[in-house]
Amino acid sequence: MAVHTVIIAGSSSVNTPLTAPAPSLPLVPLIEIAAPAFDVEIEIAYATAQNITEQPVYGRAACYLHPDAAEKLQRAIDLAKPLGFRLKIFDAYRPTEAQWKLWNARPDPEFLADPRRGSPHSRGVAVDLNLLDADGRELDMGTGFDAFTPLSHHGVTDGISPAAQRNRLLLIGLMTSAGWDFYRNEWWHYQLFDSRRYPLIDDGKAAPPMM
């Protein structure tokens, strides 16, 4: 028993504190991601009832990112365009208040960041997205956005068609080439490296309120 206690106490999931470390970067105004400045399609899922809470989490559909993330988003747009693809964004900056609503509905650390540690979305440095083909259709990724299933993981071959695997690899190739880090459990989620350097942002603190 003592041996098991030592192993459990040494695991990162137990020892990681339930608080976010102090950010090293200051709070700065977020940039609104919208056409025509950014050639993207935006469909903010949490402004609709089509999410795990089964009601709108945001009072207003809006898309904001930290300037560092906005710059890398533009790079992804520029890389996708000559290949005939556009980006479709489901979520970007997510107020900490919204992260609590999602967490309270589904406290599953495999798919959601504990709001006490903070989501990179709540720092304005994460984006959930798919690609659109030349006809404006979303690529087949094998699951929908926010599908809370192991089939959403990168590298899954059982149960995901080769075409969908190819599409996921296209998205991860575009996004990582543009400077984004990926999350192995969600094909749609990308974030900046060292995201914890950026401060968590409450609703209305760095952009017009969304809640």
Ligand SMILES: [Zn+2]
């Ligand atoms: Zn995400």
